Amino acid sequence: MSKPTTKDHMPIDPNAKKLIVFLDCGDTIIDEGTEIRDEHDIVIKADLIPGADVMVRTLAERGYILALVADGRAQSFKNMLTDHGLYDYFTTMIYSETIKDSKPSPRMFKAAMGALELTEQDCSRIVMVGNNLSRDVKGANQMGITSIFLSWTSRYPKVHEDESQRPAYTISNPVDLIDLVEKLNAQLE
Template identity: 70%
Template sequence: MNGEQTKNNEAKELIIFLDCGDTIIDEGTEVRDEHGTVIEGKVIPGADEMVRLLAERGYRLAIVADGLAQSFKNLLSVNGLYDYFEVLIYSEQLKVEKPSPRMFRAAMGAMELGEQDKKRIIMVGNNLSRDVRGANQEGITSVHLNWTSRYPKTSLDPVERPDYIIEEPLALVELAERLNEQLASNKRIKA
């Protein structure tokens, strides 16, 4: 492995929380069983590559999603993405949905992260009132994936304004690299 590959594979400062529906999986392709559990669905173009690239480059990934645990296990497994996530937090387990702080705190706890780590976390999602609001209220950097027309793309509420907006999943890779470099730079300056 050359030096650049080694650098890319080292553990990163930045930690990435991802929503699933319309962030990784196209909700419009979901097929449900008679109990409402999603049994299959297709990834958004480039989302599978995005997840793999981020994991291969050493980013710690967590799913923070509203819905049934089995639905997400099915979707992520059938698309070969399940094992890329260190932690999977679902609203079904916690009996609350985003923007509840419990969703974000559960992911942080499962990853052994404390309050001081919030500046290292980004939450990526498609929903301003859940993903962005929840992250902003917790002091976590918010990234809006402006991919679908199923949800509003703008909000008049300041707490629903994302820190960053990306138009397609693969744009997250470049943004993550840039944010990680800023965190690493700040860490070197303080050292």
């Protein structure tokens, strides 16, 4: 079996933390309300949510494998994350544009798991962090992945419609994720 690799085909650090972090982008890292789009509906520029850069860098520097699992166009995410110096912190990036499906579809989560050479047995050591109860949280819950709801924005509902949308954890700011991830990782070790 080959070693898992990053998007640049560099081997994944064997000393990486046990917990794997899947992150959404819009209103989880990037403030959707600040997006500037071109004539092809590609986001060319957007602001970060306060603390999102600290969250991404800190988790990566502490040895967590980060995967972007986001609905939208690949070029939009590349533009936004590169602009803020965050693109290279992600081991893999899964976009609805290339998967031809969107969350809560299991295909999105399975694609990220496949890119990291993870199996269904690894779901218990993955967290999915997102701003949308009906997409991020429901999709993670369906897969047996620990769901973390970032309730930062007022653009999306903050109350789950049914049990399938109930998050395992709720945080209000991106930096809150750092301590939560450390706590959850310690439970696995």
